Amino acid sequence: MDQAHDTVVLQGHIIDSLILAKVLDTILMMGGTFDLTDVRIGVTREEPSSARIVVRASSVSLLKDILAAIQPHGASVEREDDCSLELAPADGIFPEAFYATTHLPTQIRVKGQWIDVEGIEMDVGIKVDDRRLRATAVPMAAVIRDDLIVTGRRGVRVVPLARPKERDVFGFMESQVSAERPHTHIIVDVARRMKHLREEQSQGIPGCKVLLAGGPAIIHAGGREALTWLIEKGFIHVLFCGNALAAHDLEADLYGTSLGYGLSAGRAVPHGHEHHLRTINRIRAIGSIKTAVESAVIQNGIMAACVRKSVDVVMAGTIRDDGPLPGVITDSMAAQAAMRSAIPGVGLALLVASTLHAVATGNLLPATVPMVCVDVNPAVPTKLADRGSFQAVGMVMDAASFLRELARELGWKP
Amino acid sequence: MEAMSRLLVCPPDYFGIEYEINPWMRLANRVNPEAAARQWHQLMRVFEEDVGVLLERMTPVPGLPDLVFTANAGVVAGTRAVPSRFRYPERRREEAYFEEWFRAHGYEVVTLEPGLYFEGAGDLLGFSDGWFGGYRQRSEIRAFPVLSALFNQEVIPLELIDSRFYHLDTCFCPLSGGDLMYFPPAFDRYAQAVIAERIGASRRLIVPEHEALRFACNAVCVGKHVVLPTGCPETAAELLRRGYQPHPVPLDEFMKSGGSAKCLTLALD
Numbered sequence: 254m255d256q257a258h259d260t261v262v263l264q265g266h267i268i269d270s271l272i273l274a275k276v277l278d279t280i281l282m283m284g285g286t287f288d289l290t291d292v293r294i295g296v297t298r299e300e301p302s303s304a305r306i307v308v309r310a311s312s313v314s315l316l317k318d319i320l321a322a323i324q325p326h327g328a329s330v331e332r333e334d335d336c337s338l339e340l341a342p343a344d345g346i347f348p349e350a351f352y353a354t355t356h357l358p359t360q361i362r363v364k365g366q367w368i369d370v371e372g373i374e375m376d377v378g379i380k381v382d383d384r385r386l387r388a389t390a391v392p393m394a395a396v397i398r399d400d401l402i403v404t405g406r407r408g409v410r411v412v413p414l415a416r417p418k419e420r421d422v423f424g425f426m427e428s429q430v431s432a433e434r435p436h437t438h439i440i441v442d443v444a445r446r447m448k449h450l451r452e453e454q455s456q457g458i459p460g461c462k463v464l465l466a467g468g469p470a471i472i473h474a475g476g477r478e479a480l481t482w483l484i485e486k487g488f489i490h491v492l493f494c495g496n497a498l499a500a501h502d503l504e505a506d507l508y509g510t511s512l513g514y515g516l517s518a519g520r521a522v523p524h525g526h527e528h529h530l531r532t533i534n535r536i537r538a539i540g541s542i543k544t545a546v547e548s549a550v551i552q553n554g555i556m557a558a559c560v561r562k563s564v565d566v567v568m569a570g571t572i573r574d575d576g577p578l579p580g581v582i583t584d585s586m587a588a589q590a591a592m593r594s595a596i597p598g599v600g601l602a603l604l605v606a607s608t609l610h611a612v613a614t615g616n617l618l619p620a621t622v623p624m625v626c627v628d629v630n631p632a633v634p635t636k637l638a639d640r641g642s643f644q645a646v647g648m649v650m651d652a653a654s655f656l657r658e659l660a661r662e663l664g665w666k667p
Numbered sequence: 668m669e670a671m672s673r674l675l676v677c678p679p680d681y682f683g684i685e686y687e688i689n690p691w692m693r694l695a696n697r698v699n700p701e702a703a704a705r706q707w708h709q710l711m712r713v714f715e716e717d718v719g720v721l722l723e724r725m726t727p728v729p730g731l732p733d734l735v736f737t738a739n740a741g742v743v744a745g746t747r748a749v750p751s752r753f754r755y756p757e758r759r760r761e762e763a764y765f766e767e768w769f770r771a772h773g774y775e776v777v778t779l780e781p782g783l784y785f786e787g788a789g790d791l792l793g794f795s796d797g798w799f800g801g802y803r804q805r806s807e808i809r810a811f812p813v814l815s816a817l818f819n820q821e822v823i824p825l826e827l828i829d830s831r832f833y834h835l836d837t838c839f840c841p842l843s844g845g846d847l848m849y850f851p852p853a854f855d856r857y858a859q860a861v862i863a864e865r866i867g868a869s870r871r872l873i874v875p876e877h878e879a880l881r882f883a884c885n886a887v888c889v890g891k892h893v894v895l896p897t898g899c900p901e902t903a904a905e906l907l908r909r910g911y912q913p914h915p916v917p918l919d920e921f922m923k924s925g926g927s928a929k930c931l932t933l934a935l936d
Binding site (some may be wrong): 264265266269271272274298299301324326327329492614 | 796799802803807808809812815816818820821823824825826847855857858860861864865926
């Protein structure tokens with residue numbers, strides 16, 4: 254729900270006089286809600302108290318009515334200022350006092366108007382086009398000299414997330430991560446969301462894409478078939494991975510191994526350690542994964558399903574990569590930009606068995622997108638859950654078990 | 668505020684009804700100047716002779732019929748005076764005269780910003796340990812934190828919800844000794860709860876509606892003396908029972924303007 258809100262200040266002898274109680278009662282009785290952001294109680298009888306109250310309403314006109322009703326009791330709308338703007342001194346450099354974003358929905362005030370910051374993500378700046386009254390989140394590296402950048406905190410407001418409407422695992426505002434918690438109900442809820450998103454997407458409703466960021470453990474541990482099935486059935490629309498996930502998936506198709514281990518036999522195959530190198534070399538010779546799939550060199554697996562289903566794949570390289578495969582972006586900033594441009598439209602993110610890609614994806618996502626982070630190492634889900642978003646669910650669990658259970662819940666019959 | 672030894676008053680030479688700014692005022696309801704003068708002088712005689720109060724008389728000004736209601740001059744505590752900022756333009760012309768009087772008599776005058784309505788002791792009354800401010804009809808609640816800081820006094824705002832009781836002093840009268848004479852329905856339920864919380868049941872004298880409408884609460888209490896309008900026998904009897912000495916004075920001519928004994932005086936120290 255797009256809510257209207259304003260901050261009012263109340264001061265004086267507002268506690269014993271029940272003026273604060275009356276103002277809060279009035280807000281609620283009229284159908285609004287409030288957050289008491291700052292309450293100072295006078296220490297002596299003579300000393301005044303004060304309260305800052307964020308008043309919220311479902312519409313601008315209701316907010317206006319509420320403000321009109323509480324103003325006679327001393328609630329005065331906090332004086333609002335435009336945000337301050339400074340020119341970027343050079344390419345890739347913010348002005349010294351730049352405003353650093355959070356991943357929560359953010360608004361800035363320009364020429365007396367509150368406007369939404371587009372593409373919000375954490376730890377970036379805000380660029381303003383003051384003629385068209387538009388504001389966008391901008392990463393440091395993407396700043397161009399003389400861009401107008403928001404500085405200081407004046408005229409910037411962060412909108413706390415409303416509790417999600419769905420009464421499922423994402424709605425409980427809990428961020429504790431534990432290996433001891435049962436997983437089944439979480440997976441059932443995630444599956445229900447994915448089913449719902451796929452239906453909505455088929456009706457052309459925007460914001461219904463499902464993103465999966467994954468590591469090679471998915472292949473090693475035996476989650477390849479389940480993930481392939483999920484992609485083929487149209488449950489996954491964006492894939493973030495590195496060189497390894499793709500290489501081992503392709504290796505499995507060509508050699509039946511993952512990093513030299515026979516996937517069905519479950520033991521090392523002679524000279525198996527060469528398989529992934531030979532796979533990468535083969536694809537490099539063909540030119541691209543897409544061509545390899547289209548020419549039937551690669552027939553099954555995750556990457557093949559992605560090509561057939563036109564999944565948006567971003568492969569980001571790292572310094573220990575072999576090859577890499579064609580299509581792997583080895584410039585980190587370019588990879589980050591490619592991931593960023595694939596994020597609009599994502600309505601659910603599954604971060605599975607990859608510290609690097611999970612954290613990078615988590616940083617790029619606005620808090621409004623629910624996330625599920627699955628890893629056998631509790632540190633990863635904990636790190637993501639600690640971002641302060643109550644729509645993040647962490648699970649300490651093996652990647653393959655998660656994907657297989659999830660696919661089964663969605664109708665997969667292995 | 669409980670021991671008043673000096674009161675500011677203004678003779679009713681130009682008193683009359685020249686506009687309508689409260690439900691009591693009707694232009695058709697003409698004031699009888701002789702009767703008004705007679706009632707005012709009788710009130711002064713009671714103050715000076717029966718109660719033993721020193722009166723400071725302001726010079727009346729032609730064209731300012733309500734200057735007689737000196738309770739609305741401002742508020743005075745110690746050597747400091749804050750003149751009123753009237754809500755209605757009809758009375759705003761009085762501000763300069765009241766301010767001038769305070770300055771001429773050696774008060775340190777602190778003025779409120781224009782537009783911050785505050786109608787003096789008509790809306791600010793109290794006990795020695797805490798003041799109460801009436802708002803919503805005439806004074807604005809925002810004036811009270813300013814006054815609280817100026818006088819280093821707690822000021823509890825009370826919402827007035829009945830336009831017939833448009834100033835706090837028309838329905839709320841602190842008495843010496845900590846008793847309170849008041850008319851609860853003039854206040855919203857939060858204010859009623861606050862009053863009940865602050866002042867114990869045995870100390871609250873609730874005025875019946877028919878006497879509240881005769882402005883029984885618009886009384887002046889000096890020591891054990893309570894000067895109030897005539898026609899309030901139940902209130903007078905209750906005051907007597909509680910050890911006060913009631914002094915009923917006929918003030919009907921001033922009721923035509925919505926004022927009575929208290930409105931005609933300002934406590935100076």
